[in-house]
Amino acid sequence: MGPITLLGAVDPVWVAFLSPELASRMQFGWTISVHIIFASLSIGLAPFIIYFTWKDVRTNEQRYARLRSFWVKVFGVGFVMGTVTGIPMSFQFGTNFPQFAEVAGELIGGPLAFEAKMAFFLEAVFLGVLLYGRDRVKDRTYVISSVLVGFGAWLSGFWILIVNAWMQTPRGYEMVTRNGMEVAKLTDPFAAFLTPRMPWMYVHMMNASVIAVALLVAGVSAYIVWKKPDTEAWNTALKLAVVLLIISAPFQAVHGDAYGRHVEDTQPQKFAAMEAHYETGQADLHLLAFPKSPDALTDPRAENLVTVSLPAVGSFLASGGDFDAEVIGLNEYDENPPVALVFWSFRFMVGLGFLFIGLSLWGGYLTYRGRLSDSTRYLKAMIAASPLGYAALLTGWYVTEIGRQPWVIQDELRTSEAVSSTLTGAEATLTLVGFVVVYVGLVLTALYVLKWLVREELQALGVREPNEGRWHGPIPGVSDDD
Amino acid sequence: MTDPLLPVDAYLVESLPEIWFGVVLFALGMYVVLDGFDFGIGMLYATRTDEHERETFLSAFGPVWDANEVWVVAFGTMLLAAFPRVYSRLLADNYMLALGFVVALVFRGLGPELREQRDDERWKRYADYAFIGGSVFAPLLFGMLAGRWLFGGATLPVALTGVGLVAVSVVTGAAFLAAKTEPSLASELRTYGIGATLAYLGGVGVLLGTVVLTDAGGAADAVLSLPVAAVVALSIAVGLGGSVLARRGRYRAWLASALALPTLLTIFVATLLYPTIYPPTGLLVREAVVSPLALNLVTVLGFPVLLLVLWYFKFLYGVFSGPIEDEGYGG
Numbered sequence: 001m002g003p004i005t006l007l008g009a010v011d012p013v014w015v016a017f018l019s020p021e022l023a024s025r026m027q028f029g030w031t032i033s034v035h036i037i038f039a040s041l042s043i044g045l046a047p048f049i050i051y052f053t054w055k056d057v058r059t060n061e062q063r064y065a066r067l068r069s070f071w072v073k074v075f076g077v078g079f080v081m082g083t084v085t086g087i088p089m090s091f092q093f094g095t096n097f098p099q100f101a102e103v104a105g106e107l108i109g110g111p112l113a114f115e116a117k118m119a120f121f122l123e124a125v126f127l128g129v130l131l132y133g134r135d136r137v138k139d140r141t142y143v144i145s146s147v148l149v150g151f152g153a154w155l156s157g158f159w160i161l162i163v164n165a166w167m168q169t170p171r172g173y174e175m176v177t178r179n180g181m182e183v184a185k186l187t188d189p190f191a192a193f194l195t196p197r198m199p200w201m202y203v204h205m206m207n208a209s210v211i212a213v214a215l216l217v218a219g220v221s222a223y224i225v226w227k228k229p230d231t232e233a234w235n236t237a238l239k240l241a242v243v244l245l246i247i248s249a250p251f252q253a254v255h256g257d258a259y260g261r262h263v264e265d266t267q268p269q270k271f272a273a274m275e276a277h278y279e280t281g282q283a284d285l286h287l288l289a290f291p292k293s294p295d296a297l298t299d300p301r302a303e304n305l306v307t308v309s310l311p312a313v314g315s316f317l318a319s320g321g322d323f324d325a326e327v328i329g330l331n332e333y334d335e336n337p338p339v340a341l342v343f344w345s346f347r348f349m350v351g352l353g354f355l356f357i358g359l360s361l362w363g364g365y366l367t368y369r370g371r372l373s374d375s376t377r378y379l380k381a382m383i384a385a386s387p388l389g390y391a392a393l394l395t396g397w398y399v400t401e402i403g404r405q406p407w408v409i410q411d412e413l414r415t416s417e418a419v420s421s422t423l424t425g426a427e428a429t430l431t432l433v434g435f436v437v438v439y440v441g442l443v444l445t446a447l448y449v450l451k452w453l454v455r456e457e458l459q460a461l462g463v464r465e466p467n468e469g470r471w472h473g474p475i476p477g478v479s480d481d482d
Numbered sequence: 483m484t485d486p487l488l489p490v491d492a493y494l495v496e497s498l499p500e501i502w503f504g505v506v507l508f509a510l511g512m513y514v515v516l517d518g519f520d521f522g523i524g525m526l527y528a529t530r531t532d533e534h535e536r537e538t539f540l541s542a543f544g545p546v547w548d549a550n551e552v553w554v555v556a557f558g559t560m561l562l563a564a565f566p567r568v569y570s571r572l573l574a575d576n577y578m579l580a581l582g583f584v585v586a587l588v589f590r591g592l593g594p595e596l597r598e599q600r601d602d603e604r605w606k607r608y609a610d611y612a613f614i615g616g617s618v619f620a621p622l623l624f625g626m627l628a629g630r631w632l633f634g635g636a637t638l639p640v641a642l643t644g645v646g647l648v649a650v651s652v653v654t655g656a657a658f659l660a661a662k663t664e665p666s667l668a669s670e671l672r673t674y675g676i677g678a679t680l681a682y683l684g685g686v687g688v689l690l691g692t693v694v695l696t697d698a699g700g701a702a703d704a705v706l707s708l709p710v711a712a713v714v715a716l717s718i719a720v721g722l723g724g725s726v727l728a729r730r731g732r733y734r735a736w737l738a739s740a741l742a743l744p745t746l747l748t749i750f751v752a753t754l755l756y757p758t759i760y761p762p763t764g765l766l767v768r769e770a771v772v773s774p775l776a777l778n779l780v781t782v783l784g785f786p787v788l789l790l791v792l793w794y795f796k797f798l799y800g801v802f803s804g805p806i807e808d809e810g811y812g813g
Contacts, residue, residue, distance in 0.1 A: 094573025105566020106776040113559035128545040
């Protein structure tokens with residue numbers, strides 16, 4: 001749905017409001033976008049938290065105690081944000097997409113319940129210990145708590161992605177009639193849980209979270225090192241984040257390339273939207289694309305873009321080696337996803353991915369030369385790049401989710417059929433506005449808290465900041481661990 | 483497709499759908515009991531003006547609320563896994579209530595977390611508003627959601643269910659805090675606790691009377707049945723007995739009896755529902771349940787984990803047992 005139809009999609013009765021379908025989709029998209037930032041923060045921070053906690057307990061070195069304390073606080077705030085934004089997610093399948101919940105209940109209910117019981121509880125309980133129990137439990141229990149919290153975050157992703165992967169490549173079910181409705185009946189749990197998409201998605205998402213958080217840790221560390229070059233703790237954190245980035249960023253590109261071929265195999269329509277490929281036949285690869293006119297932003301086609309393209313390489317990549325391979329075009333389908341959003345999101349994500357590889361190689365070179373913390377230019381680049389991992393992660397998910405449209409369950413249930421029939425445009429629009437307001441406040445608050453934590457850390461390191469910013473309140477006290 | 487590990491066409495045990503009805507209501511009960519006293523702490527927090535006392539309340543709340551809150555997700559997702567139509571209808575038919583509830587939870591959860599980030603009067607005041615407001619509205623709206631589940635569109639019973647959950651949350655919150663604080667504060671708390679107990683019992687009485695007189699949601703017969711009468715009689719006995727214990731300063735015993743109130747409330751909900759599971763459409767447990775393979779799977783994979791979760795909670799409450807230490811929210 002491009003912007004043109006987007007404007008046309010208002011409810012005829014409630015002219016001033018969005019249609020229930022569009023409002024529901026925007027609401028789900030918006031709330032999950034915010035939630036996933038915090039969910040992936042937990043996933044990506046997990047290795048850092050475990051490492052710092054373990055080193056702290058084992059070596060008793062001040063730098064690790066400092067890093068543990070700082071990042072556990074960030075994890076704690078992120079986890080609370082993740083909890084409060086996650087609960088609406090588990091309700092919105094019912095409030096906004098009840099037909100989807102009912103059709104897919106047998107397939108998605110189990111994994112969602114396992115996520116709550118196996119993962120969410122594990123994280124929530126042992127995070128309580130991690131945040132408040134340092135003096136109440138033994139060292140060993142404390143380290144184990146950090147491992148369990150991290151494990152919980154990764155396990156949580158596992159079950160949630162089983163659900164999402166099933167929506168992309170549904171397997172292991174048959175359609176039956178129950179209570180007068182066509183619903184999916186589970187016939188093969190292994191096929192339903194370990195769908196073709198699942199391993200691809202899990203690896204790509206976990207690694208994307210590691211990249212996003214490595215960039216965040218690197219950015220925060222770079223800022224503190226820039227202000228206070230001789231800090232032992234934050235030089236350690238910076239180096240660790242860069243090392244993690246050197247491993248994860250190139251891996252993501254190699255993995256993503258193969259993932260793309262898998263999407264072409266299993267969801268040709270989405271792949272065609274990613275490449276704005278309309279005519280079935282040989283596909284070119286558009287390495288770079290720029291719009292010639294504003295129209296091309298909303299309707300990208302090869303003829304209205306300035307592209308740097310490799311002829312037939314699209315076919316080669318999609319088929320894994322055949323330049324003449326036929327790639328199915330968008331013209332084959334009755335209804336297509338909003339091509340522009342998918343096409344540009346995909347390019348944005350890939351472009352950022354290559355930027356991260358560049359940053360990681362640059363960092364690797366500087367580390368090799370032993371000048372990582374001396375290069376002000378690199379420190380500034382890393383500060384600037386600190387939110388970009390999240391931008392890549394979100395645009396990647398836009399490709400996945402918007403690219404699946406018009407289906408909510410690929411080739412089985414349309415999104416338009418999944419939306420609540422009792423929901424009015426007024427209600428849906430009202431709650432959408434409510435969620436936008438509340439969550440914007442939430443994200444801003446999270447950013448402020450991070451900023452305050454960094455300032456507090458600088459204070460503890462003895463750095464007096466030249467600009468105190470707009471906040472004129474007293475500086476919060478420094479806790480005992482420092 | 484034959485699966486050698488699990489029966490495909492028959493439930494592991496014949497009564498598995500009924501067992502799952504019990505399990506889903508058990509999760510609901512855990513939520514109402516555990517997050518209930520969190521809500522109670524949040525509401526009683528409004529009666530404190532002394533910074534030290536507020537910090538004490540937050541110290542009791544801090545380590546456990548998040549884990550307690552997860553029980554609502556366990557409830558919702560297990561309802562979806564076992565009875566997808568009930569999950570869908572309950573939430574879709576009560577759109578504003580359900581989303582209002584989750585937004586109230588957002589404010590409740592964020593308030594204390596943000597409060598400790600800044601040592602500034604105005605900042606703390608706003609964080610407190612979020613905490614208190616969320617703690618009032620979350621049980622109110624959740625109770626109303628339960629009321630809509632039981633009684634459909636009848637306004638007064640639905641409102642009373644909401645108010646009842648608020649009152650019972652104050653009781654458990656007061657008892658929980660009283661058991662963990664010094665005597666002078668505890669004796670103030672018991673005044674609120676006893677008042678809330680009486681309000682709760684009175685509210686239940688009005689609710690039952692209304693349902694019998696108006697036959698709201700067709701529940702009049704169910705309300706007059708023996709099991710419901712037994713649950714109500716027990717609630718009255720436990721409520722009044724608990725109040726006596728509170729008067730005598732036996733706060734741990736009071737806490738035990740106070741926690742029995744929301745437990746009985748959940749049993750009350752279960753007896754009103756069964757054998758239907760969605761009274762507004764008369765849907766029965768057996769009609770709403772998923773196919774044998776799906777239910778067998780969530781049983782085999784889910785039950786052991788549920789036991790493990792109960793052990794986690796034992797561990798968590800063990801670590802943070804005993805009197806509240808004056809360490810503030812952040813430790």
